[in-house]
Amino acid sequence: MTMSQQTIAQGFTDLTHQSQQSFKAIMDAMAQPGKIYDAPHKLSDAGALNPVAAMVALTLCDAETLIYLDDTLNTTETRQFLAFHTGAATTSDPQKAQFAFLSSAEALEGDHKFNMGKHEYPDQSTTVIVAVNDLVNQAGATLSGPGIETSRAFASSSLNQKFWQQAEANNAEYPLGIDHIFVTETQLAALPRSTKINLDPAQGE
Template sequence: MTERGFSDVAVQSAHAFRAIMKAMARPGRVLEIGADLEAPEPLLASTAAVALTLCDFQTPIWLAPDLDIDKVVHYLRFHAGAPITSEPDKAQFLFATLEQMPPALPLLMQGTHEYPDRSATLVIQVPGFSSDAVKLSGPGIHDREPFGVVGLGASFWTAMADNHARFPVGIDVIFAAPGLVAALPRSTEIRLLESA
């Protein structure tokens, strides 16, 4: 296998962790993740950085069928030690693409009111970002933040608005584009631009 993980695990994973946490704290803010690693196609380096930073042997992950190929599975098992599950509702992290998303969001791990942290995080690999889909508001957002993801339609944003309505349970979402990340925690209110 020619693809390598972080060039300096301690330093690079710390940088990636800070970028991911800053994205979670500032929903809709697009940030550079700056990961110095090589990932097997079709896994983006930014997606791999999220996996290698947040996943370990205790975090089962689900891969969309177009990512669930031998070289990606081997890479994630070798560098993150994470077990792969074929059952989306058993995964703490789910890695999806625009073409192949997991089943309905309410079927994923939602956490409970006593333990809201026992929920899933959905990581979606995307081509890029825009500002023409929704307005975000809530914790970490000064005013209404315009946000969009290239290729994601209204049905996704409606599902995420429903996800917010279940707060404090629900899932969190991280978007990974080439070299970039953005996040949409369940605490974020979402309004389609037409009704913003």
């Protein structure tokens, strides 16, 4: 059965306005690390992607980007949804991906696989979109740096000590390193590679 013969889940119903609103939410999240935003749009039945991950994909990906999907997300339905709505192809090599979508934070706990960028082109690193159970501005880690006036407490029950240690190491490589976008079923928050992480009990905004 070909893609045209199958039912592909609907994307944005008002492409111009909804993509602009989604882009603003993502950029605001990147500009204010750890601040939690309600997703302006949620796309259901997008293969194995959760509704906010699907929104991020349709906003940031196009025919010139390569997408990496972890084993859980790498289904025929997910690939068809992405191809139909963005034109983007998928790759099995995380080093080649501009965007990586992960079904859980556990997929980040192994050896670092994603493109950290090069000193000449640090912006060519992979942006990793990670599905998590929740997002809260309490406990967890204390974030500081660009976009945070003093400090900001940030945590998720999906992010364990090993993740935060890896995130600290990622920040130490700045301006190289990956950017993270965390998505629940309804919300998103970002952890850019420029954000400093303190693993003492979190206090802040």
